[in-house]
Amino acid sequence: MSDAVLTARALSASYGKKVVVSGLDIEVCSGEILTLIGPNGAGKSTVLKTIASQLPVIEGKVFIGGKDISDMSSHEIAKVLSVCLTDRITAEKMTCEDVVSTGRYPYTGRLGILSAEDRGIVHEAMELTGVSALADRDIRFISDGQRQTVMLARAIAQQPQVLILDEPTSFLDINNKLRLLSILKELARNRGIAVIQTLHELDLAQRFSDRILCIRDGRADMTGTPEEVFSGDNISRLYGMDCGTFVPLFGTAEAPAVQGTPKVFVIGGGGSGIPVYRRLQRQGIPFAAGVIHENDIEFPVAQSLAAVTVTEKAFEPISDESVQKALAIMEKCDEVICCPDSFGTMNGGNRRLLGEAEKTEKLKREQDKEI
Amino acid sequence: MTGKRIMRRTVCFVLLAAIAVVFFVMELVSGSADISVKDVFSALTGSSTDGTAGTIVRSIRLPRAIAAALLGGGLSVSGFLLQSFFNNPIAGPYVLGISSGAKLTVALAMMLTMQNGILLSSAGMVGAAFAGSLLSMGAILLLSGKVKNMAQLIIAGVMIGYICSAVTELAVTFADDANIVNLHNWSMGSFSGIDMENVRVIAVIVIAAVAAAFMLSKPMSAYQLGENYAKNMGVNLRLFRLALILLSSILSACVTAFAGPVSFVGIAVPHLVKNLFGTAKPIVVIPAAFIGGAGFCLVCDLIARMLFAPAEISISTVTAVFGAPVVIAAMLSRREQKGSV
Structure with a gap:
């Protein structure tokens, strides 16, 4: 120059x-x-x-x-x-x-x-x-x-x-x-x-x-x-x-993940899960997150904070394989939290997860949780 | 600068000048010999040939008044320079032991010359005092590199002052009787016994040094923001600091050489002036401190002479009574400021 x-x-x-x-x-x-x-x-x-x-x-x-x-x-x-x-x-x-x-x-x-x-x-x-x-x-x-x-x-x-x-x-x-x-x-x-x-x-x-x-x-x-x-x-x-980890997209850092067997399963997507991930991390509760698309806004946060993350390829509908993987983890959890309030073509798999969770006593809607 | 500020500063300058002029005249008029204002004027203008009154006014009171004014002004400016240098409102030639250093070397020089039957000349006195000032100043500078805390620096200065005074006392103990009387009177601080020849030397040194200090007011204002900013603004720090030290030392040396150590004026007057004018801008404070210091010392000298007339008390006794409370006030205002941030 x-x-x-x-x-x-x-x-x-x-x-x-x-x-x-x-x-x-x-x-x-x-x-x-x-x-x-x-x-x-x-x-x-x-x-x-x-x-x-x-x-x-x-x-x-x-x-x-x-x-x-x-x-x-x-x-x-x-x-x-x-x-x-x-x-x-x-x-x-x-x-x-x-x-x-x-x-x-x-x-x-x-x-x-x-x-x-x-x-x-x-x-x-x-x-x-x-x-x-x-x-x-x-x-x-x-x-x-x-x-x-x-x-x-x-x-x-x-x-x-x-x-x-x-x-x-x-x-x-x-x-x-x-x-x-x-x-x-x-x-x-x-x-x-x-x-x-x-x-x-x-x-x-x-x-x-x-x-x-x-x-x-x-x-x-x-x-x-x-x-x-x-x-x-x-x-x-x-x-x-x-x-902790640095999330380049936001230019901010996330605290270190709580390691261990997941106690809570969080159904996330579209950024709705971020506050829940951060709260669980703060409370020291190991959790799993899923199913999150690799291009989802909350993907880097879930990767940083969750003990286990079930992911799906970008722009693809959630596959059966991913749903089965998520269900297997969910079964071992004491609690399920569902964050998104709407489902569409791409995250149809997460609606299935919610349906399975509704059959058990584990489900807590994010709205019901006191903050 | 708003009109209001210019107005305030003008009023303050006029006020300080008025105080200085009034007390200058008072110095000439009052004394154990009763001389009227009219006689003083005729003595000054030379129209009267009346022996005694004319002599008293011309060769005793006039030089004393001029000396009190010039030295008081110089001492205040010296204090302000030191405060700028150390970025500390309670720095001054007296508390930093610079006056005591000058006193020591002048006492030694006086004794040496008297033993050999010579009377020390004005220039010799100033030279000896300047050497002593620089000696104390050097010690303070060495210490200031080590102590970051301003209070510690002041304590170090006071201790240097004590050491110098102790050595002076020791020297006096072994000196002849006649010398002691002479020294003792001077070492307490007094404007008495200054003649016109002394006044000429004082005038040259003080006016030149104050003018030089005034010319430094631009870099001083930059230096008030801290040395890093001053450097960025193009101030040659090394030269500037050297100039501050030399000027403040020569001013306080001149005072000590002719009037002995005079306490607290160097801190009290700049502090009062800054509050009066509501600014610390050197371009305002230097001339104001000079005029204010002149007025302050004229007032104090008048009190020293007249309070227990015909007996005189030392000038430091009076300046301490008025100056020390101001120094305490200055210290408290600094504390308050620290607490608020």
Whole structure:
């Protein structure tokens, strides 16, 4: 790619003398969001700090707009790259507007007095991030979510080409997480800013990144689009998951399955079984699920949580063979729960299962269960 | 910035300046010799040739008042620089032991020179005090790398202060009688005995250092967000920190050289100014702390002189009475802030 705003070649990120990550090649284009993911302590933040020239580049090169950052003065770098960190702000008596105004630092004169234009840019940044109402509030006395957004406004006021954020969503509630990431998306799309961030929330990384870089064991494990990275067992492998499983489709994890002889048989399908699977897992009851099509939305959840899953090929009616298999397991269970409230051509086999269960005392309709 | 804020700041500046001017005049007018305002003016303008009153005003009260104003202002700015450096509102040259370090080296220098029958020059005093300030500052910096807790840093500073004072006491014990009298008066802190030659040296150092500090207000405002942000904004951290240390040391050294250690002004005045102006922006606080510190020390000096006149009490006694409660208030407000987050 020739329009890369920021490029790193064979970059090593080191903390003190210790090399944490080595051999990194990174390219971020204008308007693109690159997200770094990886286990705790993999060195994501160190990589960010190195790119942001907060830490010295010991090996390799970092270019911004084709210029080597080691040839740029800190003043020049400040005009093209800004950061948004999770550092606690302890400044006394600074209003949010004061904080955002510091983003104009590289552009103001000797005494740092803002021009009318600077002030306009500050107001625009606050408008864009929706923190204008906080302008006169003390930065120490607003919520974490508000503070993080104000720090983003500060970074925007710096008018960078590259915006670097270290875990921008860490202390935010779900709504604020989505809001902040949407603002980033908008910035990237409308202003062509290249965004590089680290995230711990994989579901959000999957939904809000153009490209993802996985860092593990001191090197780039893999890099690609979210679709490429969130497939197969990439994520489980990246994090060395040995407790529970990761469901790439949803970008979320399921708790480890309760192993053992199934005590409950769950007739599922179409996603109706998911809450039941999760409840049984929580209560520590081993269960069987069936018959679930391999392309059913609840298939990965059933696979993750059930001790046994009876499955059927995608888009095929449930075969007799599968029904017999399910019945054999159901017979040994103390209880049967039926989740779907309608049956059709494809899951006709599950209607048969329900019919068999109705002949016994075992059946409990999901609706009857107290939640 | 809204009009309301500009208004508030203007009013506050006028208020501080008014306090400084009023008490500056009071310093000239009051004293054991009864001299009227009119006589003071004529003494200053030189139209009166009346010997005694003119001499008292011109060579005793005027230099003392100017010194109190300049040194008070310098001390406050020095405190503000240290607070910015350590990101701690209760840091100051006195509590961090920097004044005591200066006091030690000045005392040693004084004794050495007196033994050889020479009187230490103004520049020599400042030089000795600066060396002492840097010595204490170096110790504090070494410790600040080890202790992350701000309270511990302050305690370390107070301990360094005690060590310096102990060594000073020890030196005084072995000094000649005449020297002790001289030293004792000075080491308690006082603006008395400052002459016009001293004032010239003070003016040059304090005005230059405060002006330099004012020029640092831009990086200081960036530094208030923390060093990582400052770095990203293009602040050369190493140079900036060095400048802060040198300027705060030279200011507190200048004060100690001429007036001895003066307590708590460096913390109390910036704290009051920040609350009065409702901001911690260096571009506002530095000039305001300078004017406020001048007023504060003029008031305190007047009290020191007049309360038990003709006997004088030490300036630190007065500044401690007014300053220490403010320091406690500053500490409590910091605690409150931590509790709320």
